[in-house]
Amino acid sequence: MAVSDLAQTSKAELSVRGGRVDAARLSMLALVAILLLAPLLAGGFLLYSLSLCFANALAVLSVSMLVRYGGEVSIGHSFFVALGAYAVAIVEHRLGLSIVVSLPLAILLGAGAGFVFAFPSRRLSGIYLAVATMALALALPEILIGFEKFTGGFEGLYIAQDLIPGIPKALQRYYVALGVLVIVCLALAHFRKSAQGLALLMAQAQPRAAEAMGITRSWARISIFTLSAALASLAGALTGFASSTVSPNSFTFFSGVFLLVGSVVSLNRLSLPAALVGGAFITLVPTYLAQAGDWVPILYGVALVVVTLVANAGDLRRFLPRGRGR
Amino acid sequence: MMEAGTSEGLVAEGISLAFGGLHVLNDVSLTLRPGVITGLIGPNGAGKTSLFNCLTGLYHGQRGRSSFAGTLLNGLGPAQRAACGITRSFQNLAMCPDLSLLENVLVGLTLKRRSGWFSAFVPTPALRAEQKEVERRAMAALSELGIASAAHDKPSDLPPGTLRLAEIARAIVCEPRAILLDEPAAGLNAVETRDLMRALKRLMRPDLVLLVVEHDMDLIMELCEQIYVLNFGQMIASGTPAEIRAHPDVIRVYLGDDADD
Numbered sequence A: 001m002a003v004s005d006l007a008q009t010s011k012a013e014l015s016v017r018g019g020r021v022d023a024a025r026l027s028m029l030a031l032v033a034i035l036l037l038a039p040l041l042a043g044g045f046l047l048y049s050l051s052l053c054f055a056n057a058l059a060v061l062s063v064s065m066l067v068r069y070g071g072e073v074s075i076g077h078s079f080f081v082a083l084g085a086y087a088v089a090i091v092e093h094r095l096g097l098s099i100v101v102s103l104p105l106a107i108l109l110g111a112g113a114g115f116v117f118a119f120p121s122r123r124l125s126g127i128y129l130a131v132a133t134m135a136l137a138l139a140l141p142e143i144l145i146g147f148e149k150f151t152g153g154f155e156g157l158y159i160a161q162d163l164i165p166g167i168p169k170a171l172q173r174y175y176v177a178l179g180v181l182v183i184v185c186l187a188l189a190h191f192r193k194s195a196q197g198l199a200l201l202m203a204q205a206q207p208r209a210a211e212a213m214g215i216t217r218s219w220a221r222i223s224i225f226t227l228s229a230a231l232a233s234l235a236g237a238l239t240g241f242a243s244s245t246v247s248p249n250s251f252t253f254f255s256g257v258f259l260l261v262g263s264v265v266s267l268n269r270l271s272l273p274a275a276l277v278g279g280a281f282i283t284l285v286p287t288y289l290a291q292a293g294d295w296v297p298i299l300y301g302v303a304l305v306v307v308t309l310v311a312n313a314g315d316l317r318r319f320l321p322r323g324r325g326r
Numbered sequence B: 001m002m003e004a005g006t007s008e009g010l011v012a013e014g015i016s017l018a019f020g021g022l023h024v025l026n027d028v029s030l031t032l033r034p035g036v037i038t039g040l041i042g043p044n045g046a047g048k049t050s051l052f053n054c055l056t057g058l059y060h061g062q063r064g065r066s067s068f069a070g071t072l073l074n075g076l077g078p079a080q081r082a083a084c085g086i087t088r089s090f091q092n093l094a095m096c097p098d099l100s101l102l103e104n105v106l107v108g109l110t111l112k113r114r115s116g117w118f119s120a121f122v123p124t125p126a127l128r129a130e131q132k133e134v135e136r137r138a139m140a141a142l143s144e145l146g147i148a149s150a151a152h153d154k155p156s157d158l159p160p161g162t163l164r165l166a167e168i169a170r171a172i173v174c175e176p177r178a179i180l181l182d183e184p185a186a187g188l189n190a191v192e193t194r195d196l197m198r199a200l201k202r203l204m205r206p207d208l209v210l211l212v213v214e215h216d217m218d219l220i221m222e223l224c225e226q227i228y229v230l231n232f233g234q235m236i237a238s239g240t241p242a243e244i245r246a247h248p249d250v251i252r253v254y255l256g257d258d259a260d261d
């Protein structure tokens, strides 16, 4: 699989002959090349922000994946993100091990949590499911503060261990986050063509037809939630690694809402550029909003209402331009 | 527990189905023998699709039993019946708009595929080989119905006739043991209907159960060896085309008030 596949979210694009595929391939290579070389030019804060942006892009992808392949929205994905972030921090504090161990562990924990959540809620959909995910996001701060002994309570925990000792921390954060993001985008492009990917898309668009082909609704629901939560948890692990810290502040109820808004902003697409747009949104907007002071809760509230209304309408994809999505 | 004779083919006995007070099927029985194209006709609203949904597990009748090749189907859902080798098409086209026609047909092979979750995200040689094989089979099914040239188009860019044929391609692609087609000729022009009938006859194998639901009497008469007639949820006649043509109740239904169907 080539880097160009990052741009390919649909078979139709693949079959476009000649010039356009080459242009897409080139622009994608160019984007990855620029990102690889960026640390030569940029430094300090910009590099740090970009690392966070990559990690956040992964979190946005996890929500977009749920929307695309599951046809559902979640406003509680910050729960799974926090799970991954705290896994990295706790593994370091308790066991003294780096992300070599905690990254795979975060994926497994996320998958497990996604499965555990999906199983009882496998018959819910639309607004009901969204509200169920909201419960996760609401419970999160309580859990983080309640298990103070492990989570460090309000203070949170620091993450200090390097992946490869000797290489500057900023570069490690940057390249690890970028590398994982690129790999995940490639994997998602591959997934679109896989048996499971096709089956999930069918189950979402035509549940009855899918059942008649042996694809049950509960299989589809449990599968997509497990996958999406695993990705969210991986994203969280990288957020922790990239920011060197975890605390309840980063995982409020509204970070779940924000992930969904970020996914909408990136048009729920699963390509590298779309993920970067969503990631940049999540990274930058809260910072700017913070300057709005008293208005913040109101802006968050408006965002929540809008997102809930969209979820209630049942179909985010209506807002996509014709042809790409459906 | 199975009596002789019922162990072959797809058998439904005494199916009754009601939605609230609306009795859609009343004590309906039919036997679909392998190697024979069976037709089910009846005016609109007679309950053909409902019977179909009972056979495929989408609806569960309040009464009656159904079995396939000696296996009791009662209590099995659509996915489990699909695993028994029963496939179907939908009267209301059920294509996924995000997928190309070829990919829509590929989904019909889901139960036959062995590739696991790992290869869903990481390309492996085994997956490549499988992908090639299933694409070959899907293309063969599309060719069989004469729509291979539309393989890479999106459903929204295609006429209903082509989608109807693709719906059938998806039902036959996994080489099922029973195929149930709900109004396969609806929306097709005369030429496409001819091609479809030829394709269905070519499809016929001695061990295949094939049921075609239609309200077009002429098409069914030409295609089928065995015909059932449903009216207001009641099976009013069954037999060969000649017997059906001469059946007084059928004549009344088709030449009487409901003649416009």
Ligand SMILES: Nc1ncnc2c1ncn2[C@@H]1O[C@H](COP(=O)(O)OP(=O)(O)O)[C@@H](O)[C@H]1O
Residues within 6 Å of the ligand: B019, B022, B024, B042, B043, B044, B045, B046, B047, B048, B049, B050, B051
């Ligand atoms: N899910 C359902 N709920 C309520 N009524 C239904 C349902 N499905 C079918 N019916 C009713 O059953 C009757 C038969 O419909 P149907 O089986 O679609 O007929 P046909 O396929 O022969 O045209 C119709 O009156 C229809 O309204």
Ligand SMILES: [Mg+2]
Residues within 6 Å of the ligand: B048, B049, B050, B091
């Ligand atoms: Mg019907």
